[in-house]
Every structure is written in C-alpha cells, then in structure tokens.
C-alpha cells in the first residue's frame with residue numbers, strides 16, 4: 222500500500238539567488254537557513270565537528286589550521302564523538318529552539334568518516350526527529366553511500382566542485398586517497414572529477430537536494446565555474462554557491478604561500494552573474510564554520526563547548542516536545558504566514574478522517590485571511606481495521622508530504638499518525654471537526670501566532 | 682615490522698579510519714601505532730594505508746625510522 226503525494230516542484234527551479242531566480246516552493250528549501258533568504262533570519266543551524274579525517278588534499282586548505290575557505294575548524298579544534306554531538310544538539314535545542322538544521326561539514330570530510338557520520342545522524346534524529354540533516358563533501362566517497370543517504374533521511378548534500386577539467390584539477394588537488402591507494406597529479410584529479418559527478422548523479426537521481434560549492438581561484442578556474450553551473454543544472458542540482466578563495470600566506474596553505482590571490486568583490490559578483498545564467502546562485506553565504514552554532518552569521522559555538530556541556534542535566538523529552546512545537550510555529554512562510562493542511566472531501570467543511578483523506582487542501586493564513594494554495598493527493602493509507610496502526614511506509618510518506626505545514630485539520634486523527642505528526646512538528650487538530658474550513662483555518666493560524674509569540678518570549 | 686607516528690603528526694585522524702588492523706590508537710590527544718598490531722598492511726593491501734592517506738610529510742616512519750612520505754613527496758602539500 223503506498224501513499225502518493227503530489228511530487229514537489231523540481232528542485233532545479235529552486236534557490237534564493239542574488240541573480241534574479243524563480244521563486245522556490247520546495248519545503249526543503251523554504252525553511253533552510255543556508256538556502257533561503259527568508260529562513261536564515263528565522264531558523265538556526267548547527268554544524269557538528271564529528272568528521273575529522275579527509276581523503277584529499279586541496280591547495281587552499283591547511284589541515285593543521287582552521288580551513289580558511291570553508292571556515293572549517295582545523296584539527297586543532299575539538300572533535301566530538303557521535304554521542305557528544307547528539308548531546309550538544311539537545312543542549313543547543315534547549316537554548317535555541319529555532320534550531321532546524323544539523324549539518325556535518327568536517328573538519329575533514331563527512332564521507333571520509335562515514336561510520337562516525339552515520340552514528341551521529343542517527344543519534345541526532347532519534348533525539349530530535351524534526352531536525353533536517355545535511356552533509357558537505359568533496360564528493361570522492363559519496364556515490365557508494367547514496368542509498369544510505371536517502372535511508373538516513375538526509376535532505377541536503379553540498380558538494381564542493383572546483384573544476385571539470387583534470388588538468389586544472391591537478392593545480393588544485395595534489396593528491397587523493399582512493400581505493401586504498403594514494404594517487405597524485407593528473408590521475409588524482411581524474412578520479413576526483415569523475416567521482417564528483419558520479420556523486421551528483423547518484424544523489425539527484427534519488428531526489429536529494431544538492432548544492433554545489435565552488436571556490437573561485439582567479440587565473441585557475443575562471444572558465445570552469447560557469448561550466449560547472451551548466452552541467453549541474455542538467456543534473457537537477459538546486460543551487461550553486463560560488464565562494465571566493467581566501468588566501469593569505471599566514472594560513473600556510475599552498476595557495477597562500479604561493480601568492481595565489483583571491484577574487485575581489487567585483488570579480489566575484491561578475492562570476493556569480495555568469496554562473497547565474499545556468500543555475501540559481503546563493504547570495505548570502507557566510508562560509509560558516511563546521512562547528513558553527515546559532516543563526517547564520519551569529520556564531521555561538523563557544524557557549525556549547527565540551528566543558529560548558531559537561532555535567533549539564535538535560536530533560537531530553539521535554540526539550541524534544543518544545544522543539545517540535547517551536548518548529549511548527551516557525552513554519553510561517555515569509556511573514557507570519559502558515560500553511561495548514563485540511564482533510565476535506567467537499568472543500569467546504571473539514572469532513573474527513575486523517576487516514577481516509579484522499580487529498581489534503583493546503584491553505585495559507587496569517588490569521589487575517591485564508592487562501593487555498595495547493596491540493597495534495599494521497600493514496601488512503603488506512604483501508605480498514607486490519608491496516609490501522611500498521612507502520613508501513615505510507616504513513617511516514619504522508620507525514621513527510623505535509624512537512625511544510627504547521628498544522629493539519631481533520632475529523633479524527635489516530636494515535637499513530639498523531640504521534641508521527643507531532644514528532645514532525647505538524648500540529649494535529651481535531652477540534653474543528655465538521656466545521657467550515659475558512660474560520661477554522663483562521664482560528665488555528667491565530668493560535669499558532671500566539672504560540673510562537675509566547676515561545677519566543679519565553680526564551681528572551 | 683611496524684610503522685610509527687612522529688611528532689610531526691597534526692592529529693587529523695585520517696590514518697585511524699583506514700588501518701585494517703586497528704593498530705592506531707588515539708591516546709590523550711596523540712596518535713600512535715601499536716607495533717604489536719601493525720603488519721605494515723601485509724596481506725591486506727599493497728600499500729600501507731596510514732601513510733597513503735596521511736597529509737603530512739614525515740609524520741609516519743617505517744621500521745628503519747625513514748619517513749614514508751619524505752619532504753617534497755606530497756608536492757604542493759601545505760601542512761608543514
């Protein structure tokens with residue numbers, strides 16, 4: 222038995238470009254602080270430094286120090302075990318319930334430390350199921366793990382790709398570790414470029430939201446970046462983030478020591494413009510650190526260091542419950558607007574059970590007015606007593622298909638779906654059973670409004 | 682027959698993730714190879730794994746005390 226949710230708009234139409242791009246309605250983008258201009262003021266993210274090892278060398282990186290380019294902490298910064306990381310996430314969610322995204326971006330490569338990465342994501346997802354997970358990688362070791370990436374419920378993967386041409390690659394990457402062997406020079410770059418596009422293909426073909434980061438190295442990969450954008454667009458990559466090479470001899474990187482300069486503002490802008498012809502460009506990236514905590518641009522990492530956390534007693538259940546409620550309240554579009562799903566047959570009244578609904582009408586409301594914005598079809602997941610409480614794929618899929626909604630209104634909602642909705646940060650509401658849709662949606666939006674105000678005030 | 686880690690190690694963890702014999706230990710912030718478990722990867726891989734991923738020249742030595750990745754061998758290597 223399967224639930225067919227109307228598929229989301231193609232990710233390729235998504236992004237929040239500085240170079241005028243289409244609006245994006247993919248819920249995976251709308252409230253992601255790294256992708257959406259609206260969201261990065263409202264939602265917070267945390268990067269967990271659980272992946273220390275790296276399987277390639279880049280000439281803009283000195284593994285000894287914090288990576289100047291991704292603003293990653295180097296090996297000198299603290300590396301967390303998966304358990305420590307999950308605990309840290311809980312502590313951060315306690316202090317900042319707007320936390321919506323957990324990422325693993327280093328200090329090395331998420332996929333070069335795959336077992337640690339997997340253990341961390343599982344522990345985090347168990348503690349706070351509403352969180353969205355994302356990973357960053359150089360792409361070398363990704364394709365083989367694409368199925369696991371999907372199974373883990375990861376929504377976004379960022380791949381750093383700097384060239385399509387192995388000759389140029391050899392000037393950026395001195396070596397890679399691949400299939401139990403160190404490869405150098407041209408051979409190394411050939412392997413890397415090949416595996417990077419295998420990674421892109423493996424992920425996008427599985428419906429994963431993929432972002433490409435490129436480091437702009439003037440005089441080295443100028444003409445490569447627009448080509449990367451064009452090729453990425455063909456694969457259905459969502460967004461391209463062109464970042465300036467940050468280069469200084471004091472960083473001890475090969476480029477820094479060799480006097481390779483980074484681009485100036487005008488060059489960077491022009492390059493983003495060129496790439497923007499093919500793919501939405503990211504305009505507000507702050508190249509945050511792999512152990513970044515908090516809202517973008519506001520790094521509160523120090524508050525949650527290992528020492529600060531030691532001996533802290535956390536009520537995991539209470540934190541998870543409040544976190545889910547805040548996440549639901551935060552899903553308010555650009556202003557204070559919420560999407561609210563309604564189980565209705567006639568489109569006038571709330572007249573269907575959650576499990577029997579063949580479609581959900583999605584309304585948007587700011588508490589003042591109500592607008593019908595979408596119709597999402599489902600295959601009925603509950604077909605009688607024998608199916609009830611049956612925990613197959615249909616229910617999780619159904620809940621996931623409503624993940625952009627802050628609440629769902631139905632005549633009745635069973636125990637199992639009720640739990641799942643709550644855990645996904647979607648408030649189940651049955652008190653308006655058989656009522657007219659508009660006033661009920663208005664009332665719920667007003668309630669969400671009040672909830673959010675109260676929750677945020679609590680924190681202040 | 683065993684490899685060893687020198688004080689040029691920058692504690693990047695890479696060797697630990699690839700050793701087929703769990704011969705590398707992370708003790709009080711330092712990485713070291715247990716000579717009782719290191720086989721130089723004989724029978725597992727043609728190339729010893731730790732020294733094939735280590736990003737630092739001179740951080741790993743063979744049983745004669747010679748650097749497996751001598752100066753210049755990782756070409757445009759940056760950690761120094």
Ligand code: SF4
Nearest residue numbers: 700719721722729731
């Ligand atoms: S040589 Fe092989 S067995 Fe010995 S420590 Fe290195 S990886 Fe492990």
Ligand code: SF4
Nearest residue numbers: 690691693694696735
């Ligand atoms: S790979 Fe080299 S630098 Fe990294 S921990 Fe091992 S010995 Fe140290």
